Amino acid sequence: MPGGRLDNMSEITGGRCRRRRSDAERSAAAVLDAAVQVLGRHPDAKVEQVAAASGVTRQTVYAHYPSRPRLVAAVIDRITAEAVAALDAADVDSGTVTEALLRWLDVTWRLFDRYPLLRHPSVAAIEQEDSERQHAAVNERLERLIRRGQATGEFDDTLSPAWLISATIALGHAAGGEVAAGRMTTAQTAAALRHSILRLYGAREP
Amino acid sequence: MPGGRLDNMSEITGGRCRRRRSDAERSAAAVLDAAVQVLGRHPDAKVEQVAAASGVTRQTVYAHYPSRPRLVAAVIDRITAEAVAALDAADVDSGTVTEALLRWLDVTWRLFDRYPLLRHPSVAAIEQEDSERQHAAVNERLERLIRRGQATGEFDDTLSPAWLISATIALGHAAGGEVAAGRMTTAQTAAALRHSILRLYGAREP
DNA sequence: ACTGATCTTTGACAGGGTGTCTACGATAAT
């Protein structure tokens, strides 16, 4: 009986409940993996296609993820985790603030490129409202960066960090749109984005 | 027989065809008026609700606008016309470039406020791709502004006008999102937006 | 290995929205 599984999870995993079956975990993982690929690249894909890609039935998908939006949320969470790992690997918290900012941009820009889902309207919407998510981990690093730069004096501190974060993401969306529409090359756009954001932050150096 | 109407339009309007009936025109206008109000404020409204608001049946709506997306497009076109009129009234082509830019921002910001549809994901998407529309009339005025400013030297000319337009719209969306999410007041956001865009354009004056 | 609970599959179903089609009555054009 699909759906009743999550109830057990809320328990302390102890007590009289049998532990979760191994194939269930495998299925859930397979679904998520497939969803990352399918939905990540084709944000309008239907649940059926995700199921097919993961070698499972549609109902099984619903067994592990109660609704399509929550499946998308799970995908976003996973991509976010990937982003956090990449950001930590890129060492965004050290070096010149400007350099660190450019590294941050590089990492996130790559992800935007790999997962069109991130540029998708429906997700872009929940990204703004639902910013109290684990997703915030990526923004958090940017916020630290901005605060550090404003404290140092490398960045102007007239504009609030919160707004600068929103603005940064918005510019990223715009840049992705230009590339997707074929109006600019990836290189041009990346350069324009870097330049724009440095200006926006009031970075000291032409 | 609804639906066959548009076929006649493609004719040369001459020949043996009777001219369009007056109530048809009134219906189409009523539907569009209602759609501007309903869809403009509640972008997720269904065709049924638009029909109800215009005092017509759902099928009649489809008689004049073959699909929901094309109805939305018609709404956007009308709002755009409104915007163009407002921009012309605001005299965006004269005075200091910076002042003119601020007037442009003021006008468009007001429209963003009045019609949440403009901030809606689905529309924001087609706004980027389908920029070869009459919609371009608004951007055109901004482009003239930017070119003039860059020629004068009031604006930096490193970034291309096309990119600056996209960036401007993106920042507008971000600003609207902040207000909608209740994280900033309208006044704060408007100020931040003005400041951000002046910086982005490389305007000479703090 | 055996038992029993859990998981997957299969099939069917309801709900909501879009878009189409038909027949019929109402209305405007000539």
Next chain:
DNA sequence: ATTATCGTAGACACCCTGTCAAAGATCAGT
């Protein structure tokens, strides 16, 4: 007054989402 056009009403197919129940397959515990 005639006739083509238009609106209405009802029904319908389609697609996608989400749910439910029955039956079989699989894993966990003893």
